[in-house]
Amino acid sequence: MANIAELFSQKNVLDYVNNRQAPALLGETLFPARKVQGLEFDILKAGTRIPTIASVHAFDTEAEIASRVASRSAQELAFIKRKIQLKEKDLIALRNPRTAEEQRFLEQEVYNDVYTMVSSVNARVEKMRMEVLANGTVTLDENGLDDLVVDYGVPADHKATADFSSASTDIIGLLTDWASKLDTMPTRILTSAKVRNAILQNAGIKGYFKDAGLLPTAGTLNQVLQQFGLPPIATYDAKYYKENAQGKLVKERYFPENKLVMFGSENPGESIFGVTPEESRLVSGGSNDYKVGNVIAMVYESNLDPVGTWTKAAGTALPSFPEADNVFQATVLPEG
Numbered sequence: 001m002a003n004i005a006e007l008f009s010q011k012n013v014l015d016y017v018n019n020r021q022a023p024a025l026l027g028e029t030l031f032p033a034r035k036v037q038g039l040e041f042d043i044l045k046a047g048t049r050i051p052t053i054a055s056v057h058a059f060d061t062e063a064e065i066a067s068r069v070a071s072r073s074a075q076e077l078a079f080i081k082r083k084i085q086l087k088e089k090d091l092i093a094l095r096n097p098r099t100a101e102e103q104r105f106l107e108q109e110v111y112n113d114v115y116t117m118v119s120s121v122n123a124r125v126e127k128m129r130m131e132v133l134a135n136g137t138v139t140l141d142e143n144g145l146d147d148l149v150v151d152y153g154v155p156a157d158h159k160a161t162a163d164f165s166s167a168s169t170d171i172i173g174l175l176t177d178w179a180s181k182l183d184t185m186p187t188r189i190l191t192s193a194k195v196r197n198a199i200l201q202n203a204g205i206k207g208y209f210k211d212a213g214l215l216p217t218a219g220t221l222n223q224v225l226q227q228f229g230l231p232p233i234a235t236y237d238a239k240y241y242k243e244n245a246q247g248k249l250v251k252e253r254y255f256p257e258n259k260l261v262m263f264g265s266e267n268p269g270e271s272i273f274g275v276t277p278e279e280s281r282l283v284s285g286g287s288n289d290y291k292v293g294n295v296i297a298m299v300y301e302s303n304l305d306p307v308g309t310w311t312k313a314a315g316t317a318l319p320s321f322p323e324a325d326n327v328f329q330a331t332v333l334p335e336g
Contacts, residue, residue: 004095004309008110008299010282016111017118017297025122026236027129027254031271031319033294039274039316040076077274078128078140081314082120084113086299091309110311114297117313121295123240123254125271125317130236130254132319133190133261133268136329152321154329157181164195164260164332167203175230178328179262186262186328189225189233194257195332196221196235231262258333268323274316 086094090106097103128138136154141147158181162174179186199205200216205224212227214220222232237257241249273294275283282292295315302308 004091004299004301007094007107010298013114013297013299014292016114017295018291018293020115022115022119022122025126025238025254027126027133027319028271030133030267031129031269032267033271033273035273035294037275077272077316077318078138079276079314079316080121080124081276081312082117083310083312084117086110086113086309086311088307091307110299113311114299114313117311118295118297121313121315121317125315125319126238126254127240128317129269129271129319130256132321133263133327134256134259134329136321136324136327138318150318152324154324154327158325158328159330160328161331163334164198164202165334167201169202170204171199171202172204172208172225172228172230174330175225175262176228178330179230182262182264182326182328184264184326185229185231187231187265189231189260189262190255191233191235191260191332192253192255192257193235193237195260196233198333199233258331258335260330260332262328262330263323264326266323266326268327269319269321272318272320276314276316278312278314 090109094103094106094110097106132138132152136152136159138150138152139147140150160174160178163169164171175189196218200218200221205221206216208224209216209220212220212224214223218233218235225232236255238254239251240254242252244250271294276296278298279292279296282296294317295313297311297313299309299311302310
């Protein structure tokens with residue numbers, strides 16, 4: 001009879017998580033991961049890119065004392081976790097497999113649960129990354145959290161609203177004006193395919209295509225933007241499912257469909273991961289026979305009636321956003 005604790009030991013599960021490669025999410029490249037040994041981290045803002053000019057002094061006088069432009073504040077990481085139960089019928093089959101092939105199949109089903117739970121935690125982190133990039137805030141309102149909003153302090157004059165679906169909107173003029181509000185010229189624009197399609201349908205943009213003898217495509221749109229000294233447009237339309245209070249899966253987007261963000265070549269921030277209570281317990285046990293990455297996963301048994309075997313993943317995380325002063329965030333389409 002197979003022993004569940006031996007089949008899915010903590011080391012085996014963590015080795016599986018560390019070795020399985022998942023498709024990269026955009027936010028993982030814009031906000032690379034960094035792990036800290038705790039539950040709090042300092043939110044740093046890089047501040048303005050424009051130098052503050054020094055003063056001319058007479059010889060033998062004290063130098064002018066500069067003020068630091070960057071700012072710092074402490075923030076607690078968000079605790080993210082999800083689990084799924086291995087049903088009693090499957091548990092019996094796993095403990096008493098009829099063949100070696102059946103045992104391998106059932107084991108792989110459990111490891112698929114591990115992968116799914118880890119992906120669920122990573123999806124919540126990606127949601128936070130895209131929210132901070134699009135809005136400058138992260139909202140935590142699940143499971144009893146009372147609409148906690150982390151505000152990263154994007155300047156008010158770095159935000160705007162426009163209607164790119166209107167034929168009369170001067171899109172090139174707006175993008176040029178927004179870019180000029182940043183201390184350094186932005187090098188990237190991120191938006192949705194819906195916004196990009198609205199830009200392609202704009203009367204003024206169509207006129208530029210006609211004058212240049214170009215077909216209106218995503219590639220030629222970036223050529224037109226480049227002629228005006230504007231960054232190229234990239235789109236991000238990846239989606240995830242969210243389970244609502246009724247247990248129904250609702251499809252949602254990581255990056256809002258009506259948003260457009262302009263930013264520079266620097267990474268906007270980092271994905272800060274911390275230690276979970278589960279990881280802390282492992283550490284306190286004194287074992288070095290495992291390696292915990294950004295997300296911890298486990299298979300464990302609990303309860304006698306009904307017998308409960310669970311697959312669980314957990315992580316503590318929050319994005320940092322030091323480039324908060326150097327992005328422009330625009331709402332460019334009506335909601336809906």
